[in-house]
Amino acid sequence: MGKRVGMEVAVAVAEAVGLCNIDMAAVYPITPQSHIAEHLSDLVADGKIDAEFVTVESEHSAMSAVIGASGTGARSYTATSSQGLMYMHELLPIASAMRLPITMAIANRAVSGPLNILNDHSDIMPQRDSGWISIFVENGQEAIDMSIIAFKIAEHKDVMLPVNINIDGFQLTHMVEPFEMPTQEEVNQFLPPFIPHATLHPARPVTMGAFAMSDYFTEIMKAKDEAIKNSKKVILKVWDEWGRLFGRNYKPVETYKTDDADILLLTMGSMGETAQMAIDELRVKGTKAGLVKLRLWRPFPFDELKAVVKNTKKLIVTDRAVSFGGPGGPVFSEIKSALYAETQRPLIYNYIYGLGGRDVTVKDFTGMFEKVLADTGNQAADTYEFWGVRE
């Protein structure tokens, strides 16, 4: 069993990646991801990791370089944030189409403009359809665990897809938290060496990234969709294995006091812990409130979500990004579409909150519950609102 340590989460993520015997990392500095890059380069400089660390001139080149390295069969890692992720955008669907098991930490940060360095989810939402497995973490321990787990999921022969781990910028990356850091022996036992199917090596020449027109393109897209859908089985299996080894169990949809709840709140990322406190407060007051935490964003856990919200009357979906001119926040529209065909489904309310680092307290969550409970005529159901906006 690893020992309990206190550390900044970004530094701990780099430490965890350092335990994974990576061969190559390419990272470009951007706040609030930089501490991951800095600490990784420290580990390389001190000889603690035997890997090539490529100090690229942009995020576009960071993703390009890890694509190239992963193509050779090297275990490759990168990390970014906000504008950096937007700059990589073009390459994300290429990495997944080439079935390269790259892993990437995203220190989630608001996308410009105006320029803002603080946390929300507007950077990852535009990457939704890139064909990457996308996981949201709630605290430092999860950030560490998922950083290690991601390699095993990505490199599994039935998956072979890139994985991104969403770690709320500052709110998580810059927090000093206590957690259990697995030992090198434990990680070695959990994570087997990467055995690629085909590599860029003259011993067996292959062509990667070929040109395909209408006669093959649809089939390739279908194959990618099947691959990511099928990855859920492996994700569940790997999380189970992690639970057995380390005693920390992860599920695609996490629940808190949902069994008898009339009204549920849904969060993604670091807001879960604050929301949990709000649930406790509401329960004391007699409100049958519960919390749903969505950990797996892609592949979307339809069955798990449906099962959890089935018996509730009202569901509050929170969003930390805006779909301008759209039906509501991106998580909201996803959940609505997931539940559309269900005969028994809750009324859904949407609050867009915590944008660009706007502080979110327990009071904000209890306020959302109060507002929804007061809507006895269900007037606000199926609509969205910017929570706490000054008008």
Add this chain to the structure above:
Amino acid sequence: MNIVENFDLFAPRLINKQELLSSGHRACSGCAEVLAVRLMAKALGENTVIASATGCMEIVSSMFPTTAWQVPWVHVAFENAASVASGIEAGLKALRKKGKIDDRYIKVVGMGGDGATMDIGFQALSGAMERGHDMIYVCFDNEAYMNTGIQRSSGTPMGASTTTAPAGKVSMGQKTWKKNMPEIMVAHEIPYVATVCPSYPLDFIRKMEKAKSIKGPSYIHCFSVCPTGWRAPSQTAVSMGRMAVETGVFPLFEVENGHYRVSPDMPKKLKPIRDYFKPQGRFRHLTNEEIDPIQERVTIEYKKLMEKAKFL
């Protein structure tokens, strides 16, 4: 000259017989660029991994589910061949060091057209060269965005008519001088920079082999005649490359650790650029008054090059 004319006689000793870019690709007839790519693959041999930018050479050689490539080859996007190549180099280095792959020496190559190199991929190339990766980058310069339909790039020469800088009643076509890419690469102070043209295959192969032997970054700028885009008969590709060299429009030289050497293929006296412009539809609209300043510039630039070559 004589050696090239008797190529068959000398070829077995001078050139790798193995075809690493096979026939059956979809390049236009008379394409000098695909000829250059084939020569490059021959010169570098089978222990080569190539990262290609989007462009003519990518689409003609990798039509799924077929491939013309006998060496490992990857295409990712338009502007990142150099950064993909740098990642491949880093990946192979790490794997070799850890004993995960055999210890043979593999040369990593990034390749792209003039647009992919001089315009959209300029930053990625500069970064890769500055970081000192053990790789070769080859720019196959056909002086416009040919794959998308002959649009101007920063590699298009002054006066050429393209689909986005067309000659018209009030325009002579391209209004800017060609970006001097080899000099920009020399300014990166990398170990080796060279210009080549497939019309001079032996010079081409020698320079490629030189780049292969260097442990570090090298840059090769390849003049690649495009009969389709230059509005010229397809059988003129090789002779037009020769005209570009003989007129000094594209001088053949190499810069090794900062020292310039002009290729012995360069003539003692340059031919007038009119001879080179004449067979090309893209220059047909130019008047004598418009050609004169271009001639003047070519002469001056060539003199500057010869001056640099004096310092050994």
